[in-house]
């Protein structure tokens with residue numbers, strides 16, 4: 001296995017997940033295909049990022065080992081997911097635990113997905129800073145429908161601070177927005193609202209989008225999707241920011257919608273999201289089963305195992321586990337919504 005300690009974010013240090021790796025692409029949160037029992041399949045092809053955001057809920061940039069999925073192998077598993085879901089209007093949402101623009105085969109992946117008849121929409125999340133005229137043209141040509149780009153303030157010093165970098169090229173990002181708006185790709189600007197920290201920043205982003213609307217870029221060509229700041233045990237956190245109750249958050253959005261005459265409350269219907277058959281694993285919480293440990297995961301205490309051929313399981317253990325078959329584990333996370341599997345070794 002490759003030692004990535006020197007530069008965990010370098011593309012050359014990525015562990016490639018392909019057919020020979022044997023890693024199934026259902027079951028992991030950080031890699032592969034994630035189904036939440038709707039027509040949207042979340043696809044996570046890579047785990048590296050060009051930023052180190054203070055609020056990153058997946059702690060991208062801190063992993064000891066990083067992964068990238070070989071394109072044909074990923075497409076094979078996306079097709080498998082679509083067959084299981086029996087749905088004719090699938091959206092593929094590229095939402096990496098990292099920055100998807102660092103994925104070498106991105107254009108080829110989108111082109112291949114475009115040829116699958118059940119896929120009606122291809123969208124992608126990005127921090128936008130690596131976009132330029134050339135790659136926007138390529139993404140448009142490949143068939144990308146929507147880009148969700150994060151922006152938490154209109155002040156570049158504040159953006160740099162939230163994103164954990166010395167310099168944040170806000171001028172470039174604003175040019176990128178213009179280029180996306182001039183292309184066939186829809187643009188969704190997605191600020192995260194850290195209560196008590198970027199209140200002014202979010203308002204400035206609302207005013208910026210309102211201004212764009214007045215220039216003629218209206219829904220759905222341009223959307224604003226303010227996200228409530230949530231913290232997770234394993235994610236990075238902005239020290240003084242507090243989480244907001246969702247009821248309170250939506251009331252605030254409602255108030256701002258009236259004041260600025262702009263759509264801010266977004267729901268599943270706005271993205272044509274509906275319920276579908278779920279791809280769910282044949283285990284329940286607390287079940288004890290045998291798995292095959294095949295490699296180490298992102299963290300020191302994380303392993304990747306195979307369960308029943310099509311499921312990857314995240315096995316957490318402070319003690320070293322041998323890479324071999326027949327390891328008995330107890331499932332501590334198994335859900336119908338999210339098809340994620342986490343387990344711990346047991347005797």
Ligand code: SF4
Nearest residue numbers: 049051053056060098
């Ligand atoms: S929040 Fe997004 S852009 Fe920022 S470090 Fe995490 S994955 Fe990268």
